[in-house]
Amino acid sequence: MKSISIKWFAAYRDATGVGEEQVETTATTAADLFAEMKASHTGLSDYTRALVAINDEMVSWDTPLAGNDEVLFFPPVAGG
Numbered sequence: 001m002k003s004i005s006i007k008w009f010a011a012y013r014d015a016t017g018v019g020e021e022q023v024e025t026t027a028t029t030a031a032d033l034f035a036e037m038k039a040s041h042t043g044l045s046d047y048t049r050a051l052v053a054i055n056d057e058m059v060s061w062d063t064p065l066a067g068n069d070e071v072l073f074f075p076p077v078a079g080g
Helices: 011-016 030-040
Strands: 002-008 020-025 051-054 057-059 070-074
Touching: 002 011, 002 030, 020 030, 030 051, 030 070
Parallel strands: 002 070
Antiparallel strands: 002 020, 051 057, 051 070
16 A cells, blocks of 8 residues: 545546545556546546646656655646
8 A cells, every 4th residue: 555645636626526635545557546536536537538647747647656646637628
C-alpha cells in the first residue's frame, strides 16, 4: 500500500464532491488509481479523453505510481 494525494478538477471535482483527498492504494499506475477511485465515486466517468499529472508533470495513464505522489485528474473539456 502507498499513500497518494489526489486532486480533482472541474467536472471530476463535482462528481466526487471533493477537491482533494488522501488515499491508501495498491494501484500501480494512474489508470489503475482512476479505476479504483471510480469504484468509490460513482459519479466518475471514463478517463479515455481526460488528462493526468503526477507531481505537477503531465504524464500518460500507464505511468507508475510511487508512495507520496500527488496525482491530478483533469476531465475532458468540451470546446470548439
